[in-house]
Amino acid sequence: MTTANLISEIKKKQSFLCVGLDVDLDKIPEFLLKEEDPIFSFNKAIIDATHQYTVAYKPNTAFYEAYGLKGWKALEKTINYLNENHPEIFTIADAKRGDIGNTSSRYAKAFYEDLGFDSITVAPYMGKDSVEPFLAFENKHTILLALTSNEGAFDFQTKKIGEEELYKQVLKTSKDWNNSENLMYVVGATKAEYFAEIRKIVPDSFLLVPGVGAQGGSLKEVCKYGLSSNIGLLVNSSRGIIYASKNNDFAEAAAREAKNMQLEMKAILNGIH
Numbered sequence: 398m399t400t401a402n403l404i405s406e407i408k409k410k411q412s413f414l415c416v417g418l419d420v421d422l423d424k425i426p427e428f429l430l431k432e433e434d435p436i437f438s439f440n441k442a443i444i445d446a447t448h449q450y451t452v453a454y455k456p457n458t459a460f461y462e463a464y465g466l467k468g469w470k471a472l473e474k475t476i477n478y479l480n481e482n483h484p485e486i487f488t489i490a491d492a493k494r495g496d497i498g499n500t501s502s503r504y505a506k507a508f509y510e511d512l513g514f515d516s517i518t519v520a521p522y523m524g525k526d527s528v529e530p531f532l533a534f535e536n537k538h539t540i541l542l543a544l545t546s547n548e549g550a551f552d553f554q555t556k557k558i559g560e561e562e563l564y565k566q567v568l569k570t571s572k573d574w575n576n577s578e579n580l581m582y583v584v585g586a587t588k589a590e591y592f593a594e595i596r597k598i599v600p601d602s603f604l605l606v607p608g609v610g611a612q613g614g615s616l617k618e619v620c621k622y623g624l625s626s627n628i629g630l631l632v633n634s635s636r637g638i639i640y641a642s643k644n645n646d647f648a649e650a651a652a653r654e655a656k657n658m659q660l661e662m663k664a665i666l667n668g669i670h
């Protein structure tokens with residue numbers, strides 16, 4: 398998907414919501430466990446109930462890998478379902494990959510070509526030659542970890558290396574890599590006070606922002622300095638939406654949560670907040 402297509406979908410839906418499909422069999426309604434593929438059945442119900450409010454879905458691969466081959470099959474069915482029924486929705490494989498170039502190119506092939514995701518999250522730690530193989534794919538997007546939502550972000554990412562914090566160096570350096578127009582960045586919603594600085598370095602890049610909902614980040618605070626002239630934000634909520642209810646009404650409850658977030662986003666985009 399092109400960035401222009403993503404922006405046009407955001408404007409059409411008045412939403413920059415990303416729903417995280419982090420399926421945990423201990424948390425889904427019990428009646429689904431009798432289904433042949435409970436993970437896919439859960440995802441399908443969530444997608445059917447929420448697609449009108451969201452512009453992106455982000456399965457975190459850990460939640461699928463945890464169930465071995467069955468989990469991978471459910472992930473494949475989920476991405477196929479999205480690509481067949483909602484090709485206008487942006488898909489993110491949250492896999493946090495990155496390795497020597499020769500290996501990264503295999504990861505890129507796996508997620509972009511074999512599974513058909515629009516984007517993948519990538520760790521910057523191994524540097525340029527570990528990220529460029531992901532950037533080489535046209536109309537695919539590499540979402541580089543810049544400043545993450547967890548407490549451990551303060552261990553390295555905010556530490557100064559010389560004059561400047563590491564996360565700033567990640568943003569600045571990566572802008573010079575080949576095909577850097579295919580880069581987006583992860584910035585945690587729990588780090589709202591950093592958005593102004595981040596926007597000085599990457600004024601137009603899309604930022605994937607996890608950490609609202611279960612992790613307590615504030616949508617309003619993120620938007621204050623995070624919004625760009627092209628909106629430039631994808632705000633993710635996983636547990637806050639998909640586990641809004643553990644009962645038979647789980648899909649309706651997820652739809653309600655997603656709709657509430659979409660309405661808040663619409664109000665922000667229209668300057669009401």
Ligand SMILES: O=C(O)c1cc(=O)[nH]c(=O)n1[C@@H]1O[C@H](COP(=O)(O)O)[C@@H](O)[C@H]1O
Nearest residue numbers: 457491518545546585607611612634635636
């Ligand atoms: O790359 C991510 O999506 C990510 C980066 C980050 O800094 N923090 C973060 O929470 N995530 C992911 O975003 C999702 C957040 O889930 P909830 O806290 O349930 O909304 C999980 O899949 C995390 O792995």
